Amino acid sequence: xxxxxPINKVALLDIANNIMKEHxxxxxxxxxxxxxxxxxxxxxxxxYFLDEQGLPTPKTTAVFNVFKGLAxxxxxxxxxx
Numbered sequence: 001x002x003x004x005x006p007i008n009k010v011a012l013l014d015i016a017n018n019i020m021k022e023h024x025x026x027x028x029x030x031x032x033x034x035x036x037x038x039x040x041x042x043x044x045x046x047x048y049f050l051d052e053q054g055l056p057t058p059k060t061t062a063v064f065n066v067f068k069g070l071a072x073x074x075x076x077x078x079x080x081x
Contacts, residue, residue, distance in 0.1 A: 004079040009035055012078055016044060016070045023069055025062040032070065035080070042075045043067075 007015075016032045034045040044067040049059035 005077060006081045007078045008081050012042070012074065012080070016074060019073065020066050020070060023066045025065045025069075027059055027062050030063055030066060032067065037080045040075065040079070042071050042078065042080070044070050 012035055013032055016035070020026055020030060020032065030046070032044040032046045036043050036045075046063065046067070048063050049057050051057050
């Protein structure tokens, strides 16, 4: 039985950006700017703080952890309209 609530991208991003501020790995400037859904899992996108060569930095790991947490929490509650 599917009990997920349909939601539009703008509303979902607003919720996600508020929730992420409570995450242990949250850093100032972190923001989810887009979301898509694949196989029932919400995938959040935004700035990944890559270096000049396009390689991950310690901040990249933090962003990944925060977005993964958002996907875990919000994919259980919402589906994109």
